[in-house]
Amino acid sequence: MIQQTLLDELMTLVEPGKVLTDPASLETYGRDWTKHYPPAPSAIVFPKTVEQVQAIVRWANAHTIALVPSGGRTGLSAAAVAANGEVVVAFDYMNQILDFNGTDRTVVCQPGVITEQLQNFAEGKGLYYPVDFASAGSSQIGGNIGTNAGGIKVIRYGMTRNWVAGLKVVTGKGDVLELNKDLLKNATGYDLRHLFIGAEGTLGFIVEATMRLERQPNNLTAMVLGTPDFNSIMPVLHAFQNKMDLTAFEFFSDQGLDKLLARGDIPAPFETRTPFYALLEFEATTETRAEQALATFEHCVEQGWVIDGVMSQSETQLRNLWRLREDLSETIAPFTPYKNDLSVTVSKVPAFLADIDAIVTTNYPDFEVIWYGHIGDGNLHLNILKPENLSKDTFFAKCANVNKWVFETVERYNGSISAEHGVGMTKRDYLTYSRSEAEIAYMKAIKAVFDPNGIMNPGKIFH
Amino acid sequence: MIQQTLLDELMTLVEPGKVLTDPASLETYGRDWTKHYPPAPSAIVFPKTVEQVQAIVRWANAHTIALVPSGGRTGLSAAAVAANGEVVVAFDYMNQILDFNGTDRTVVCQPGVITEQLQNFAEGKGLYYPVDFASAGSSQIGGNIGTNAGGIKVIRYGMTRNWVAGLKVVTGKGDVLELNKDLLKNATGYDLRHLFIGAEGTLGFIVEATMRLERQPNNLTAMVLGTPDFNSIMPVLHAFQNKMDLTAFEFFSDQGLDKLLARGDIPAPFETRTPFYALLEFEATTETRAEQALATFEHCVEQGWVIDGVMSQSETQLRNLWRLREDLSETIAPFTPYKNDLSVTVSKVPAFLADIDAIVTTNYPDFEVIWYGHIGDGNLHLNILKPENLSKDTFFAKCANVNKWVFETVERYNGSISAEHGVGMTKRDYLTYSRSEAEIAYMKAIKAVFDPNGIMNPGKIFH
CATH class of the missing domain: 3.30.43.10 (Uridine Diphospho-n-acetylenolpyruvylglucosamine Reductase, domain 2)
Structure with a gap:
């Protein structure tokens, strides 16, 4: 001490x-x-x-x-x-929105501004902050930037990285740097802003951030589509992506829906039950657009990729469809889930998911697996629920084995062991499954440049 | 030697x-x-x-x-x-497209692939590579990435940076690194990919790049609008941006149009001559969309922001309107222009342009200034034409003075001395106008990490 x-x-x-x-x-x-x-x-x-x-x-x-x-x-x-x-x-007391520029559509935030606070501020200005996720009510902008937070709208709007116009940081050496000065175009050497985004506070602290806003989306409309198997989700994604700009393309499994419906407060999307569900969202700016979506849905049904589906007709229906996906994490929390946040390129998702599924079911047939995630970005959240008759310790010991197999599979598929949750301490021992020894050596050398005494969040990302 | x-x-x-x-x-x-x-x-x-x-x-x-x-x-x-x-x-012999993935919409390119070659390849696949600029016919992907090339569609699609899914580099130490593995989401430590983008070859060589493609735009439609003064261009930008997603918002001055029309091979957009012209482009996906654009145009006329205008009705008209902007650089080349590529945040553009204009006209009343650029990104190309009676040497000596005043103004406006052209050797002595001494020291230390012997493009960006 x-x-x-x-x-x-x-x-x-x-x-x-x-x-x-x-x-x-x-x-x-x-x-x-x-x-x-x-x-x-x-x-x-x-x-x-x-x-x-x-x-x-x-x-x-x-x-x-x-x-x-x-x-x-x-x-x-x-x-x-x-x-x-x-x-x-x-950073709880550095929680002010300092400035707003309607022409540039930018907001200057202190790092402790809550994500939802920024979202609401944007809405008040007739604009939109598009990075959104389940913890938006308590996560802060500084942390979002430090972890390059993702969420449910990445397919359209990208990660937090895309919305950072400028950063003020205090480096590990104690220098104040103003990075990029909120410019859209700035070709004057290395873009240090991007180095601090996702660095998990290991290079310095973010003390101010200029965030970009977008125009508000028009008449957001969601569809939930039931598919006969996981593989059918991919052609559905293509069919819609070829016709329109999607704002989201998520998925969840029927086991997940089971748990949700057991709560009793979320309505089923439709009567039919299918092994997997896709949730997609788009802007129904015109009648034509909504008709296009319905025609694409019908095409997917004809092809056998979709068994049943529903399209939201109101904001309430939109919200209820989203709850099927957004409330999943909270719903399964009481089952002490072992969680992993993985990504591969989108085209590899079906084979990757099948491989992981096979590993778990072969080795632990009594484990229940709940899959959900952001399929449009290749980001899968793997959740294994603890069987009731197993102690926490035994369960987590078995999961440590699973971890190794999962990460070996990730490496084989050239994927990421942490798609949007960062490395911190929980993933640092597995970093080599996603980054080469040479890359890690360069990262450590870069850390030494900004933080020669190793005082900034030591032991995070790497030892 | x-x-x-x-x-x-x-x-x-x-x-x-x-x-x-x-x-x-x-x-x-x-x-x-x-x-x-x-x-x-x-x-x-x-x-x-x-x-x-x-x-x-x-x-x-x-x-x-x-x-x-x-x-x-x-x-x-x-x-x-x-x-x-x-x-x-x-890299002329490393000019192959190595792979294509239609699901991921990615193309693996060797660094010597010509920009236009990638654009055409994408088109052949029913897709779109959206980074475009005048030199697309000879510039190469490796160079585009090394300079984070911008161009005419940045307002919608961003810089080259946005389209790099993954990079293979050889660092100055001779290590081969595979950066980001083409993933959309990957929160596993520092994103070294972004460090190499725009580094002008000072950290290492790009030896392979996976580039993302987009869906093809639908029925691109351009408008050229004549404005009574520069300040009127900004409310026109807002009016349109509030109604639709623009794919471009460019501007040029009447002096520029003069030079273009003198060529005799480009038709005037309309009869009226106005001090400035905005060129905007959008996807006329539906009739409604085109009607919206016309209604916004009429609103701008009523407000006095626009005096005359034209909307393209065919691909040929679209191309001809674009030539008014795209052929400018080539058209003024014979006048030995002193060129600068500057940017400020969009909201500061009118005041900044007026200040620079005043500096030049006060000090060199016989200099002709031609402005054009990407106003939607705050990127202005300043061109001063050599008076016929002035020798090249005298002209460039006087321009060296102008340089200093221009860069001091850029610094005062928190802008960039190089929006999209990079630093290289021509801007390195002015880098402190855009980056602090502390930032430059960190950049040099980062260079030393990747290139300890200083063999990679030495003397570029900084001495």
């Missing part, structure tokens, strides 16, 4: 009362949504200005004290866990 | 006849479209495989020999000029 004299010094760098060391705060701010690592920070500090962040980083360098950034702490890879006496830098 | 024994060694690394040292080849391959630096390479080497590129880089490291990459050599910042006895690595 850190000496009291150093903590006293830290207290002089921020406003009174903005360093906490009580057990409840250490417990709360020392962890994210992952539960594997017991939190053990030395203190939590709440800066209110860029200058205070800079002072904290300089203090940490002077005394070689490790810092862990804390945003909404909704991460699923333990990138925001302080398990080793670190000082947590929490 | 390099010793003959070393060149003999180089010859063993590639196929027979693939090292050239004759004066004509040195002259041709030693320069790009910039003419300020006399080319003086020691030799030109033409690798045909990744392994040969790797062998060349290892040879260069062993003997500390500088390498300069050569693609289509259409660059305007001297990034592909070998003025100091370097060995030029030309």
Whole structure:
């Protein structure tokens, strides 16, 4: 733990009362949504200005004290866990929207702005912030950028990376850099902005971000389509993609639907039950567009790719169809799921999914597998539910075996062991399945450039 | 110059006849479209495989020999000029499209694939490669990526960066890295792909690139609108952007139109002459869409922002309207233009343009200024024509003064001294107007990580 004299010094760098060391705060701010690592920070500090962040980083360098950034702490890879006496830098008091420009369609955000706060702000201006996911109500912009958050609209709008016009960062050396100055075109050397996006706070802290907004989508309309098998989902994706710009193309399995319907508060999309379901969304800007979608649906039925389907006719129906996909994660949480967030190129998805399925069912026939994900981006969420009669410890021990097989399969398919959840601590031992030793060596050397004393979120991404 | 024994060694690394040292080849391959630096390479080497590129880089490291990459050599910042006895690595024989995946909509290209070759290939597959610019007929994919090429469709499709799914590079240390593996989602540490995009060959060579394709646009339709002054162009942009997704929003001045019409082979868009013209393009997917565009045009006329206008009714008309913008650069070339490629955020464009205009006209009232550019991205091309009675030397000496004033204005507006042309040698002395000393120091340290011996395109971007 850190000496009291150093903590006293830290207290002089921020406003009174903005360093906490009580057990409840250490417990709360020392962890994210992952539960594997017991939190053990030395203190939590709440800066209110860029200058205070800079002072904290300089203090940490002077005394070689490790810092862990804390945003909404909704991460699923333990990138925001302080398990080793670190000082947590929490951005809760840097949560203001500082500026808006209607011509440029940009918003200047402090890092602690909640995703939903930005979404609502955009809506108030008649615009749209298109990065959306289940934890939007508590995740923060700084964390979204640090992990390059994805979500449900990536097929149309891309990852968080696409919406970052400019960044202000404090590097591990304590320098303040203004990256890209919100320009659309800027060919003046290396784009360091992109290096900080997805770096999980290991190079520096994001202290301000200019985010782009989009025009609001028009009359969003969803379809849920039941397919006879997983392979049929792919031609459905093509058929629609050839006719229109989709805003989403998700999928989930019938086992997932089972669990959802058991809740009793979400209506079934239609009476027929099929092994898999695709959820797609588009802008029904004109009558013609909606008719096109229905014609494509009929074509898919004729081809045998789709058995039954439904199209939303109102905002309420749209929301209810989306709940089938969005409420899945929360619905299966009580089953203590072993989760993995994988991606391969879209064309490899069917073979990849079949291989993983075969591995699990061959080795653990009593395990229930729930698949869902963002099929339009090749991103699959694998969830294995704990059988009731198995202890947590035995279940997770068996899952450790599964992990290895899954990651070997990912490597064979040239995929990613973490599509949108980052590496943090939970995936760092498996990083070589997705990145070569040479790449990892370059990453470490780049970290040393920005953070020579290794104080920025150490032990995250790599040891 | 390099010793003959070393060149003999180089010859063993590639196929027979693939090292050239004759004066004509040195002259041709030693320069790009910039003419300020006399080319003086020691030799030109033409690798045909990744392994040969790797062998060349290892040879260069062993003997500390500088390498300069050569693609289509259409660059305007001297990034592909070998003025100091370097060995030029030309990718002309690595010009194959290696693979295509219709499901993923990706194409694997060798770096020497010509932009137009990729565009045509995409068209043959019923798809679309959306990065387009005047030099598409000779520029190569490797160079496009190295400079993050922009062009005329950035407002809708973004820069080259957006279309790079994966990269294979040979670093300055001679390592082969496969970056991002063509994945749409991949949160496994720093995205080194983005570091190589726009690095102008200073970190390593791009030896393979997987490029994404898009669906083909539907019934592209252009409008040219004459405005009473520059300031009126901005509300026109907003009016249209609020109603539809534009694929382009360009502008040019009446002085530019004058020069074009003098050629005699391009029809005037309409009879009225106005100080400025906006060229916009959209997909007229439905009748409704075209009607919307006309209604917006009428609204702009009522507001006094537009005086006259025309909408293309056929592909020929579309092409002719585009020539008004696309042929400008070539048309003014005989006037020995001093060129600058600047950008600011879109909202600052009118004030910025007025300031630059005032600087030039106050100091050099006899200079003719021709503005054109990609106003939807805040990217302005400033062209000052040489008065006939002025010698080239005097003109360029005066322009050196202009340069300083222009870049000081760019700095004051937080803009970019090179929006899409890169830094190379022509802008390196002005880099501090766009990037801070601290940023430049980090860039140099990153270069040292990938290229410790400083053999990769030395003297480009920075000294």
